[in-house]
Amino acid sequence: MGLRRAAITGIGVVSPLGNSVREFNRSLAEGRPGIRRLPEELAQGSGAQVGAMVDWDPAPLFKEAEIANLDRVSQLAIAAAAQALAASGLDVARCDRNRIGVCWGTGMGGAQTLETSYRRLFVDKEWRGRPLAVVMAMNNAAGSNVAVRFGLRGPFANFSTACSSSAMALGEAMRAIAAGRADAVVAGGSEALLVPGVLAAWQALRTLAPADPSDPAASCKPFDKRRSGLVLGEGAAALVLEEESAARLRGARIHGLLTGYGNSCDATHMSRPDRDGQVRAMCAALEESGLQPSAIGYLNAHGTATAVGDVVEAEAINAVFADAAKELWVSSTKSLHGHLLGGAGALEFAATLLALEEGILPPTGFLEQPDPACALRHVAIKAQHIDPPRAVMSNSFGFGGSNVVLVAERA
Numbered sequence: 001m002g003l004r005r006a007a008i009t010g011i012g013v014v015s016p017l018g019n020s021v022r023e024f025n026r027s028l029a030e031g032r033p034g035i036r037r038l039p040e041e042l043a044q045g046s047g048a049q050v051g052a053m054v055d056w057d058p059a060p061l062f063k064e065a066e067i068a069n070l071d072r073v074s075q076l077a078i079a080a081a082a083q084a085l086a087a088s089g090l091d092v093a094r095c096d097r098n099r100i101g102v103c104w105g106t107g108m109g110g111a112q113t114l115e116t117s118y119r120r121l122f123v124d125k126e127w128r129g130r131p132l133a134v135v136m137a138m139n140n141a142a143g144s145n146v147a148v149r150f151g152l153r154g155p156f157a158n159f160s161t162a163c164s165s166s167a168m169a170l171g172e173a174m175r176a177i178a179a180g181r182a183d184a185v186v187a188g189g190s191e192a193l194l195v196p197g198v199l200a201a202w203q204a205l206r207t208l209a210p211a212d213p214s215d216p217a218a219s220c221k222p223f224d225k226r227r228s229g230l231v232l233g234e235g236a237a238a239l240v241l242e243e244e245s246a247a248r249l250r251g252a253r254i255h256g257l258l259t260g261y262g263n264s265c266d267a268t269h270m271s272r273p274d275r276d277g278q279v280r281a282m283c284a285a286l287e288e289s290g291l292q293p294s295a296i297g298y299l300n301a302h303g304t305a306t307a308v309g310d311v312v313e314a315e316a317i318n319a320v321f322a323d324a325a326k327e328l329w330v331s332s333t334k335s336l337h338g339h340l341l342g343g344a345g346a347l348e349f350a351a352t353l354l355a356l357e358e359g360i361l362p363p364t365g366f367l368e369q370p371d372p373a374c375a376l377r378h379v380a381i382k383a384q385h386i387d388p389p390r391a392v393m394s395n396s397f398g399f400g401g402s403n404v405v406l407v408a409e410r411a
Contacts, residue, residue, distance in 0.1 A: 005259065006174040007411065009090065009252040010240035011350050012083025012188075014076045016052035016233050016337045020083065025354050028362035029383045033217040033336045035231050038194070046200035049211040050219045052233030052338025053194060069132050070145060071110035072192035076236035077142035078149050081186050085150060088240040089252055090184060092150055101154035101182040103173040104143025105165030105189035107342030107398075108198060113137040115195040142190045143169075146238075154182045160342065162398030163302070165189055166237070167345025167406055171261030173241050183243050190236035191343040202232060205271075207306055218366040220339075222303035222332035223310050223374040230304040233338025237346035239353075254411035256356050256392075260289030266401025273309050273397055278316035281403035285393065286320070289407040294324040296407070297389020298361050300352040301376075302397045303332025304339055313395065314374040329386070331379035335365035345396035349406055352394040356408055359388040 013020065016034025017027035027034065035052045043049065058067050058075045061082070067075070085092065092100065113136040120126045135141060140158035147156060155176050159168045166189020173187035202208055209229035212218040220231040247254055262284030266277035286293060302313055318325050333351050340347055355361050360383050367380040391409045398404075 004178050004180060005244040005257055006177045006241045007244040007247040007257055008239050008255045008353060009242050009247050010084035010088025011255060011353065012080040012087065012238040013347065013350055014054055014056070014079045015235035015347055016054055019054070028333060028336065028351055029360050031336065031363045031365050031382055033365055035217050035219055035338055037211055037216040042194055042196060042199065044196045046196055047203040048199040048208055050209065050216050050231050051194050052231060054235050069136065071113045071136045071141060073106060073110055073190050074142045074145040076192060077104065077146050077190040080188060080190065080236035080238040081146045081150065084186060084238040084240045090240060090242065097151050097153045099154050099183040100152045101156060101173070101176055101185040102143050102147045102152050103157045103169040103185055103187040104146060105159040105169040105342050105345065106139055106142050106191055107160060107162050107165055108191060108193040109139035110137030110141055111193040111195050111198050115197050118197065146186060152186060161402040162400055163341050163344050164396040164398040164402045164404040165342035165345065167349065167394065167396035167404040168263065170239065170258065170346060170349060170406060171263060171404060174258045174261055177241055177243050183246060185241045186238055187241055188236065188238035188346040189343040191340045192234045193341065194232060194234050208232065209305060220305045220335045221366045222305040222335050222364050223371055223376065223378060224367050225369045225371045227305040227307065227310065229306055230334070231338045233340045235340050235347060236343055237350045239346065239350065255353050256408040257411055258406060259409050260285035260291070260407030262288070262405040264403045266403065268401060271399050273312045274401060275312050275316045275319065277401055277403050278313060278397055279319050281405040282316065282320045285405040285407045289391070289409065291391055291407065293321045295391045296328060296393050297386065298329045298352065298355050298392045300348045300394040301330050301332045302395045303334055303364065305334065310371070311373045313397070314376055317376060326377065328377055329361050329379050329384060330376040331362055331364040333362050345394070345404060348396070349394045352392045353408055356389060356392045356410060359386045361386060
């Protein structure tokens, strides 16, 4: 068997920046944020003030009974996957569905179902639970529902490695195609965790940013001296990966080739990032792609806007890229769409692919006072227009020390 490379032929997005790739891309290009003050029914007494919410109406896509039996995390996943498959032009009905897989990632799973169940139990004192609560809330529900919805019977894998979950799903989808275990894979991730209990738990970690006093939309400021923490978001992103020669044979539009996947564990601390672990993941992705650091024209950073995290990542990027870092454009789109945790890697990889295709590099919003400790070539406030780069990189670093880095090249 010859070299089997993974081509990305479809992208689907449901996000705080819009519920289509076109709208998402426009918001990124315009630096338009999707972060806003949380409504009281979500914030309650948690202390959390801002979030990145999706304006979502499931009615056009689901029957009433389906809405009742699908957690929001699965609804968003199916919606994104439907967009990606439609955009790919892949006629699933005429394909061998045993050769089309699903790789999915989520951090918190069916958070809304769990919240409702616990409220029913501990507040309403109702001991009779919902019959489908378990299958709605389990972490593999979103990916499994994507497989069921589209009849995809190939290799299935679900990942829950905190903030690197969906990036890992994409990397492992690439490996499945390379190994000949699948001809196509729907890969991505989703998260729907904006519920009072989860917000209270994250607030207790003291990592959430308070609302910016002048503009709640400006609350997430990665790499800025004024940064005060991350902002949680929700949404989903899905990508269709196909074996390259088959995609070309059918004349599919190829957004890029996923050629590098680095996966490492810090093995040091559950929540404190480690520079060396991030360096290992970036180096592994570059090695697999066969590219030198100077070939990367844009890097979508993990950039959560925490005091320690941004500095550690900047140090890791500079260590890997050395002199090439001076020419490397870097931004964190979390400043606009918030942190989707398990869904972050896929959404940010979608943004990175769009930059690869069009040469419009999305900005780090509200980066007005760059921290000298985060010395990078920032795409600050406004998008940067360049000739489409040869290759791009996307970083995803999660609690538990799980680091995933993806490298994509122009087709």
